Amino acid sequence: MLDLQVSSKISPELLAKYDVAGPRYTSYPAVPDWNGAPDAAGWATQLRALGRQREPIALYVHLPFCAAQCLYCGCNATVTTRAEIVDRYLSRLRIELDMLARAMGERPRVAEMHWGGGTPNFLSDAQLATLHDMLLTTFELGAHTESSLEADPRLTTRSQMRMLRQLGFTRVSFGVQDLDPVVQEAIGRVQPRAMVQDAVTLAREEGFTGINFDLIYGLPHQTPDRFAATVEDSLAMRPDRIACFGYAHVPWMRAHQRRIDAQALPNGAERFALFRDAVQRFVGAGYEWIGIDHFALPTDALTKAMHHGVLHRNFMGYTTQHSPHLLGVGVSAISAVNGWFVQNAPQLGEWQRQIDRGALPVAGGHIQQGDDQGRGAAITHLMCHAALPASLFPVDREAMQALYAPLVDDGLVTFDATGMQATDQGRWLLRNLAFPLDAYRASRAAEQLAQQSAEHSVGLVRQGTASHPGMPAVHPPRFSQAV
Ligand code: SF4
Incomplete structure (x- = not known):
């Protein structure tokens, strides 16, 4: 114990x-150590092999749109208020899916599907249904598929939750981050506790059986008392899983983070104290500590998988499914097939251009070796x-x-x-x-x-190298950090 x-x-x-x-380490090697984009013909061969094999796969769909810019964000996100931009994105996603279908030659069976972003529930109910229909033409989705998505409590509606349940989604991850009004103001994401509670209630009433919360420690103006209150308020809503990530302050990579007052950020020791207190509260409330920063109720599948020794980890984070292959679609999405890691173009413009040229929008990757x-x-x-x-x-x-x-x-x-x-x-x-x-x-x-x-x-000692000594401890931006 x-x-x-x-x-x-x-x-x-x-x-x-x-x-x-x-x-x-959602991959090894980690993304900064990848050895470059794989050649198109080789990737096509891998996709053909993926279509022929019978094991169910994992599927990730990236939906990059958000209604507003959160200042802490480390995700690949595009802020817009225009629904037609989403329609255009879905049209190109359909083309990407068609190209994948032709390359695979078969409809792979999907064991696990996750929609991340961005903000997947930025899409209208009609757009969500359209997207699901598109995926059905390329993949075998059904009762055997565990479907989950990330959602913004500010955009959660009853009709949306109902629609998603009808499409087979059973798990939703709400981006909670911090419930303190001062912290929320400082990170540009105001969502009162009652709003989060309403979103959770709606999801449960509509039949979601898995509720996840994402919390972030290390945010500006977080104090032990404030974060303890966030943790306690979150625990009172009894999510099945909680992910408690460390904020990555990387303003040289994410320009919007420059609007965060660096002086208001907790230092390394303070960050650890915030995390330590949160862990003690989670465990004290009956959650089990899973991996680096996840916590789940004993009844949750993640906890059971850990106890049965079958917990796994891929680009989507901790998972109960050990699908040997992951296919990612949409801008910046990453696939992992037979030791090939392949990332789609991370910028929306480049992703669009490649699709418009009729090419799979591959931009980088790594072939595992040695x-x-x-x-x-x-x-x-x-x-x-x-x-x-x-x-x-x-x-x-x-x-x-x-x-x-x-x-x-x-x-x-x-x-x-x-x-x-x-x-x-x-x-x-x-x-x-x-x-x-x-x-x-x-x-x-x-x-x-x-x-x-x-x-x-030669007397040329550099100051401040890529590892940014002196910065608060950071995690590099992850596949889908927080919504
Ligand atoms: S944190 Fe989530 S909702 Fe906020 S801008 Fe980033 S992706 Fe969008």
Whole structure:
């Protein structure tokens, strides 16, 4: 049984040592280490193979539109008030789906479908139905498909929830973030608690059986009391799952974040304290801690999957389905098929241009090579189970123990005959525990070291490199951070 009190014994020095930016490992290698766009012919071959195989797949649909810009946003989003822009997007999505259907030659069966954004429920009821019909022509969707979507409580209506239930959706993730009025004002997203409660009530009344909340710690003006109130108010609404993400302040990547007062952001130690208090409240209220930052009721499928050792992780985050293949459609969507990671053009204009040219809108990617798959499997297991069986060690035991010696010394992991486990202390730094398994990170660090010593030798020490030392701890923008 996890001893949560251990967290209070983590020293500020240890926290500072591990307060470093790094990926969330929804893929391995992580996106910044991908080796470039795959060739079109090779990708077509993979899609053909995907159509022939009989295992059900996972499907992600990206809907980038939002009614207003949230200042903390790290997602691929386009702010608009014009419904016809969505219609035009759906027309092109239909073309992308037709191209995929031709490439696959068959309608793959879908075990798990997620609509993310942007704000999927920015679409009108008619647009939601049209989109679902379009998907049905390319994929086999039905009672066997677990369908979920992200939703903005400010745009949630009864007719919309009813429509989505009729389309087979059973789980909705509401972007709650923080319920404090001062924080909401500072992040440009005002949605009073009563509005969130109404959205939850509507969804439940219309038959949604899975309610997820996304919360964010590390936002401007968050104090321990304010965030504790957000957590308690959220718990009172009893969502089935809660994801509690750290805010990624990356104004050099997301210009709108410059409107956030950096002076009002909690520092690294304060962020950890916010997260620690939230975890204790979640667990105290009967939720189980899953992976890095997810919490679920014991009755939820995610908790059961964790206990049965079948919890999985992909670009959509933690999941109960271990679909070996994920197909992403829409701007910026990522697919993972047979060790091929392929990302669609991340900018709406480029995605449109490629589709208008009659080409699959592929912009980047990576083909797993060497020991990528073995290391990826090890990292995924560690991110899901806070432990690594010896059978998944990507190097021999001696090398593993050498690799992890500093973390053993810091009391974060232990080794025994079965493998490696996170300690109660290490459980709080789960993402960091994956870093030694990341060969790309290691080679980048070695390159930087070599470069720095070369620069030292000619008196050119750079200040403020890509890792932005001195910034609050950040997670790089994720596949679908928060709506
Ligand atoms: S946080 Fe969500 S709703 Fe807000 S701008 Fe980003 S994608 Fe849109």
